[in-house]
Amino acid sequence: DYGSGIAHSFFHGYLRIVLPHTGHQNNKGLREFQKDFEARNDVKFDAYKLFILIPMSTHCPPSIDSEFSPSIEVSKELESKELDRAGVKNRNYKNSVYKIITSSGQKKYVTAEYATPVKTLGEVMKENTQCANIYRKHYKEIVLNFYLTLVDLLKNDEACHDLCEVIYYDDKNKDGSGYRDVGGIILSRIREIM
Amino acid sequence: DYGSGIAHSFFHGYLRIVLPHTGHQNNKGLREFQKDFEARNDVKFDAYKLFILIPMSTHCPPSIDSEFSPSIEVSKELESKELDRAGVKNRNYKNSVYKIITSSGQKKYVTAEYATPVKTLGEVMKENTQCANIYRKHYKEIVLNFYLTLVDLLKNDEACHDLCEVIYYDDKNKDGSGYRDVGGIILSRIREIM
Numbered sequence: 001d002y003g004s005g006i007a008h009s010f011f012h013g014y015l016r017i018v019l020p021h022t023g024h025q026n027n028k029g030l031r032e033f034q035k036d037f038e039a040r041n042d043v044k045f046d047a048y049k050l051f052i053l054i055p056m057s058t059h060c061p062p063s064i065d066s067e068f069s070p071s072i073e074v075s076k077e078l079e080s081k082e083l084d085r086a087g088v089k090n091r092n093y094k095n096s097v098y099k100i101i102t103s104s105g106q107k108k109y110v111t112a113e114y115a116t117p118v119k120t121l122g123e124v125m126k127e128n129t130q131c132a133n134i135y136r137k138h139y140k141e142i143v144l145n146f147y148l149t150l151v152d153l154l155k156n157d158e159a160c161h162d163l164c165e166v167i168y169y170d171d172k173n174k175d176g177s178g179y180r181d182v183g184g185i186i187l188s189r190i191r192e193i194m
Numbered sequence: 195d196y197g198s199g200i201a202h203s204f205f206h207g208y209l210r211i212v213l214p215h216t217g218h219q220n221n222k223g224l225r226e227f228q229k230d231f232e233a234r235n236d237v238k239f240d241a242y243k244l245f246i247l248i249p250m251s252t253h254c255p256p257s258i259d260s261e262f263s264p265s266i267e268v269s270k271e272l273e274s275k276e277l278d279r280a281g282v283k284n285r286n287y288k289n290s291v292y293k294i295i296t297s298s299g300q301k302k303y304v305t306a307e308y309a310t311p312v313k314t315l316g317e318v319m320k321e322n323t324q325c326a327n328i329y330r331k332h333y334k335e336i337v338l339n340f341y342l343t344l345v346d347l348l349k350n351d352e353a354c355h356d357l358c359e360v361i362y363y364d365d366k367n368k369d370g371s372g373y374r375d376v377g378g379i380i381l382s383r384i385r386e387i388m
């Protein structure tokens with residue numbers, strides 16, 4: 001089914017490429033890039049992980065520091081890595097760093113992004129086709145399956161499982177007025193895991 | 195189903211981003227990048243298209259100029275473009291150019307790559323799980339569905355349909371001794387469309 005299919009694709013075609021420690025200078029893993037970033041910018045990450053956001057509505061703006069998330073500011077990107085993949089020479093992979101401003105004014109650095117397949121599902125649903133109609137009817141189920149399959153794949157992968165924190169959440173505001181501040185959502189997860 | 199799901203993801207999450215003409219200097223489309231490449235390198239593309247290779251076996255080496263395709267040489271990459279997508283700031287997209295040496299010694303320049311979701315499916319199948327078992331049993335069908343859905347999505351998209359040539363082929367040698375030279379496969383398609 002679609003949800004578990006794109007979870008497999010996301011895990012094998014992306015997380016397995018960007019997360020693991022490889023020990024090679026020209027093929028660094030997430031943690032190595034984060035340590036380089038800390039050294040270059042004199043900051044500290046709370047968690048050496050990639051936070052993957054799965055908003056139930058599929059709404060994934062281009063940047064996490066959207067108008068709905070005032071507690072989040074863009075920081076710089078981690079260094080990118082390039083490798084040949086399926087005929088694309090030097091395909092570029094990189095992750096973004098954000099700062100979350102806490103209620104006490106502290107700055108917490110995190111490496112985070114939305115789950116791209118969920119964004120893409122959102123775009124597929126906007127089409128005016130029969131296919132898109134089916135996706136619009138079942139998208140909640142598809143996103144849930146994507147989340148459950150992804151968590152399972154990570155749990156069973158030695159190299160990846162403690163490098164990734166997947167957050168599945170209802171991203172709409174309770175009063176229906178818009179979207180929740182993602183900063184608070186990430187901070188709650190950080191507190192849980194520390 | 196998996197095949198049509200990853201075709202939607204590939205079309206909306208990639209082809210729609212890299213192919214179309216946008217008219218913006220900071221968000222060029224394939225054809226604009228190809229024209230820049232021709233000017234900088236004093237060469238000519240036979241076709242202003244992205245050739246997407248879908249090998250039935252799912253075997254997609256890192257570079258098209260693999261040991262099985264002696265008629266293909268790597269050229270340079272087209273210029274890349276960067277844009278914010280689903281929380282990844284300045285995500286990088288670029289395509290590769292290859293030269294095909296014809297039987298008469300001519301050099302034909304093409305922008306080509308394997309369909310990465312097919313590569314990823316190949317990797318998913320190698321796992322030692324129940325899920326991978328199902329994919330191994332049905333992969334031929336999945337790849338075919340991917341191809342048919344992709345062709346259909348392209349046919350119905352004004353902005354993309356004549357910027358992409360999808361080649362679905364049996365990539366194994368008839369005598370079972372290895373894989374066919376991809377150069378010949380691409381040249382046949384070029385002759386058909388010119």
Ligand SMILES: Nc1nc(=O)c2ncn([C@@H]3O[C@@H]4COP(=O)(O)O[C@H]5[C@@H](O)[C@H](n6cnc7c(N)ncnc76)O[C@@H]5COP(=O)(O)O[C@@H]3[C@@H]4O)c2[nH]1
Nearest residue numbers: 009010013014116117120203204207208286287310311314
């Ligand atoms: N955040 C993020 N950063 C990345 O660099 C990245 N690369 C892949 N993915 C996601 O992992 C999964 C597997 O990727 P695959 O390469 O098999 O399919 C990809 C691939 O076939 C194609 N594609 C996307 N970006 C590129 C690219 N830069 N070059 C070539 N092909 C690309 O279009 C498919 C869908 O892409 P996304 O919808 O962005 O999400 C992918 C997908 O869900 C990424 N996600």
